[in-house]
Amino acid sequence: MKPSPFSYHRPRTVEEAVELLGALGEEGKVLAGGQSLVPLMSMRLAAPAHLVDVNHIPELDTVAVTAAGVRVGATARHARVEKDAAAYDAAPLLRQGLVNVAHPTIRNRGTTVGSLVHADPSAEMPAVLALLGGSVELRSTAGSREVAAADFFVGPMESALRPGELAVAATFHRPPPRSGSAFVELARRHGDYALCGVAALVTTDHDGAVTTARVALISVGPVPVVVDVGAAVHGTGTAFDTERLAGLLDAAIDPEADIHATAEYRRHLAHVLAARALTEAHEHAGPTRDERAS
Amino acid sequence: MTTEALVRVAFTVNGAPYDLEVPARRLLSDALRHDLRLTGTHVGCEHGVCGACTVLVDGAPIRSCLVFAVSLEGAAITTVEGCRNAEGGMGPVQQAFQECHALQCGFCTPGFITTVTAYLEDHPAPTAAEAREAISGNLCRCTGYQNIVAAVQRAAEIKWGEGA
Numbered sequence: 475m476k477p478s479p480f481s482y483h484r485p486r487t488v489e490e491a492v493e494l495l496g497a498l499g500e501e502g503k504v505l506a507g508g509q510s511l512v513p514l515m516s517m518r519l520a521a522p523a524h525l526v527d528v529n530h531i532p533e534l535d536t537v538a539v540t541a542a543g544v545r546v547g548a549t550a551r552h553a554r555v556e557k558d559a560a561a562y563d564a565a566p567l568l569r570q571g572l573v574n575v576a577h578p579t580i581r582n583r584g585t586t587v588g589s590l591v592h593a594d595p596s597a598e599m600p601a602v603l604a605l606l607g608g609s610v611e612l613r614s615t616a617g618s619r620e621v622a623a624a625d626f627f628v629g630p631m632e633s634a635l636r637p638g639e640l641a642v643a644a645t646f647h648r649p650p651p652r653s654g655s656a657f658v659e660l661a662r663r664h665g666d667y668a669l670c671g672v673a674a675l676v677t678t679d680h681d682g683a684v685t686t687a688r689v690a691l692i693s694v695g696p697v698p699v700v701v702d703v704g705a706a707v708h709g710t711g712t713a714f715d716t717e718r719l720a721g722l723l724d725a726a727i728d729p730e731a732d733i734h735a736t737a738e739y740r741r742h743l744a745h746v747l748a749a750r751a752l753t754e755a756h757e758h759a760g761p762t763r764d765e766r767a768s
Numbered sequence: 769m770t771t772e773a774l775v776r777v778a779f780t781v782n783g784a785p786y787d788l789e790v791p792a793r794r795l796l797s798d799a800l801r802h803d804l805r806l807t808g809t810h811v812g813c814e815h816g817v818c819g820a821c822t823v824l825v826d827g828a829p830i831r832s833c834l835v836f837a838v839s840l841e842g843a844a845i846t847t848v849e850g851c852r853n854a855e856g857g858m859g860p861v862q863q864a865f866q867e868c869h870a871l872q873c874g875f876c877t878p879g880f881i882t883t884v885t886a887y888l889e890d891h892p893a894p895t896a897a898e899a900r901e902a903i904s905g906n907l908c909r910c911t912g913y914q915n916i917v918a919a920v921q922r923a924a925e926i927k928w929g930e931g932a
Contacts, residue, residue: 475814479772482792482838505839512834513815516795525792527839553828577905579883580816582828583835664904 477515481524488613488642491528496615496638498524504640506549509584510592534642539564543608543647552581564648567655567673571602574657577665591641593633596667598657600627601698605673605690607647612639627697653677654758656751660743662734668693669735670743674751678759683711689748694727694740701726714752720745775838781806782850792838797821799837800847808848808878819906822879823847829883848878851885861885864923872910879906884920892928894920
């Protein structure tokens with residue numbers, strides 16, 4: 475349970491980091507929080523020849539809230555994003571998702587951007603980005619490019635990041651006014667990977683009737699599965715038709731069986747958890763602060 | 769076998785400064801135990817699941833088996849050896865663990881002590897449910913957790929006045 479030897483690099487600026495990554499190409503791997511990478515290395519499932527440690531680049535340790543949403547820098551820890559009051563105000567789903575990420579101790583070191591790049595189909599934060607929309611900023615010696623959330627997750631443990639690139643930040647869009655969100659999941663043990671998890675985002679009109687409803691599901695496909703479930707909203711706009719919801723979900727998800735659960739059980743969980751998440755999200759949706767004041 | 773290159777790193781452990789030269793792949797848990805001979809930090813699963821190796825980095829609990837020592841340049845690390853009181857006796861969490869009989873074999877205990885020490889800084893009066901949540905990342909195979917939950921609450925009393 476010890477990692478194999480590697481060469482270590484400790485750049486102090488983003489420029490220095492991308493120079494290194496550019497020169498190292500396929501041989502180089504970025505070390506941020508390391509909460510997924512280090513155990514993989516200890517189990518010898520990963521053995522990068524070079525690690526570029528970005529933890530000592532101050533400009534990457536940022537959480538900024540703008541009109542568009544929340545921009546999270548590459549080394550901002552999950553715990554910092556979770557506790558950021560302005561980020562919660564702008565996009566409550568961030569915190570709602572983060573409290574399900576492993577344990578507080580892991581969140582103290584693990585980074586949100588690292589979780590996106592790792593692209594585990596069971597991870598919460600890729601689903602949060604996929605549902606809220608937004609983008610990931612990638613930097614290399616060739617310049618910068620911004621990849622939209624919808625294009626960022628390519629397959630299990632595979633993101634759009636190319637060798638030589640550094641993910642410097644991710645932006646999570648602010649949901650529209652009168653939106654509510656929720657994240658529910660089920661794991662065998664507290665803090666374990668979810669057998670299935672669902673993030674929900676519901677937007678209502680001035681009377682509280684649902685106008686749009688979408689979910690993102692984890693652990694039931696190769697990447698977070700985003701489903702528009704607007705067609706499952708009852709005519710009154712106040713509740714969801716569970717049968718129609720199940721039909722919409724079944725058409726989108728492709729759960730697999732493993733030692734923890736059968737595919738059928740995961741499908742069942744997707745139906746139940748989506749209904750639960752949508753109901754909770756709808757409860758959180760409501761008039762904006764300005765509307766309440768008037 | 770070729771000799772591995774050594775990387776220099778400086779940090780403090782329990783207030784004392786250290787300047788080390790270690791292979792880049794040296795986990796913090798091994799650096800503490802083997803290089804600094806601070807064997808209070810226990811190594812259980814070595815892949816971040818059991819919590820036995822938990823230490824505080826700049827006050828926040830992290831798994832020392834999930835970080836490379838060289839990545840902690842400039843950090844202030846606290847191990848279980850640093851969780852004692854100002855006079856060198858048992859700290860509030862250690863005292864509560866003794867009073868409540870919150871350990872049996874003791875292997876997991878250093879990870880609980882560090883985790884709870886940090887937790888109490890912002891949680892002066894945890895309920896039993898909150899205490900359970902606070903220790904949810906630490907595994908104990910002996911106690912069944914009941915006495916550990918009680919010790920978290922007792923430690924809060926000791927630390928924050930009542931019953932000190």
